[in-house]
Amino acid sequence: MTNILSQLTTEQPHDNTQNIDQLNSEQIMTLINSEDHLIADAIRELIPVIARAADHVVEAFQKGGRLFYIGAGTSGRIGILDASECPPTYGTDPSMVQGLIAGGFKAVKEAIEGAEDSEELGEQDIISHGITDQDVVIGIAASGRTPYVLGAMRRAKAQGAIVIGLCNNYESPMHEYALFVIEAVVGPEVIMGSTRMKAGTSQKLILNMLTTTAMIRIGKVYKNLMVDLNPSNNKLVYRAKRIIKLATGADDDAIEEAYHESGAHVKTAIVMLLASVSAEEAAALLQGTSGFVRSAIDLKTPQ
Incomplete structure (x- = not known):
């Protein structure tokens, strides 16, 4: 030894x-x-x-x-x-x-x-x-x-x-x-x-x-934002909403509405706001793009 x-x-x-x-x-x-x-x-x-x-x-x-x-x-x-x-x-x-x-x-x-x-x-x-x-x-x-x-x-x-x-x-x-x-x-x-x-x-x-x-x-990040975080405490709930704000530029009322309609799912809320779709359609777009936010938005946004 x-x-x-x-x-x-x-x-x-x-x-x-x-x-x-x-x-x-x-x-x-x-x-x-x-x-x-x-x-x-x-x-x-x-x-x-x-x-x-x-x-x-x-x-x-x-x-x-x-x-x-x-x-x-x-x-x-x-x-x-x-x-x-x-x-x-x-x-x-x-x-x-x-x-x-x-x-x-x-x-x-x-x-x-x-x-x-x-x-x-x-x-x-x-x-x-x-x-x-x-x-x-x-x-x-x-x-x-x-x-x-x-x-x-x-x-x-x-x-x-x-x-x-x-x-x-x-x-x-x-x-x-x-x-x-x-x-x-x-x-x-x-x-x-x-x-x-x-x-x-x-x-x-x-x-x-x-x-x-x-x-x-594998699609857990959009831009440089952790869009798949689990908002399991007050700090992370605040962070989740702030991430939606940074990703979309939406006003606070729109963010609150999307956050709740998406079931507190940040990715879904972002796609809802940027692609102007419902929570159900946003979830379907994400499923069809293996969870990649940018790809989901591109499917609904004219290039």
Whole structure:
């Protein structure tokens, strides 16, 4: 194990932070911030391979498939975070994007000893969630060698799923099971081995890009507006009406009427107002265009 760790980029001591324990708070934060600035540039170089992953996710969604994130510790929590934000933001079914973590949901808030060391637990989670060749599975691990994640990736591959790796080291064992691996190598951490820092941040940024891109491409966004959000609380109800306002420029009374007639469905309300149709016709137009607002409007609007 010592030999393996010594070879990982994420486990190297950082030359520029050797004396960080002698600095004041502002100086420590300046060092951390300087390192964080490197992350976006590293990810920019990976956009072609991240886009390739997004294309697979889009294809799966269009066929009724699902996206699963598999991770342990920080990586598992980041996957769960991204997955849990999709239903309120894009109105997706909670089963569409799911995050699995070694040790189960309890591991979200506390460490479950030994869970990440079990390949068998990873395999069992894949089996219990009925993963098939319709799904995409993204294994996430800073080291690229977490047994739980590798076991899950191996089983997912055997089940016929599209398997993709996301790690923060080059040439990891993930390559054996993945169609391809996104290698977000962002250098040693400010605190040696603390991969919740740059490695974790890079993972979060990449998952943001993946699901945002996929949701745009399946019609969950009109212009740059989240038109499929689920207005499940007062803040989101206000946001929903504001989105209708920004999309249509209609007055408040017309927005209120369309919002209620559409059953609080933002897309339908927008099409009603911009295409001058009833709620029923707007819903039919959206169904005929796979939920794409712009295409639905174009069907009724002279070009």
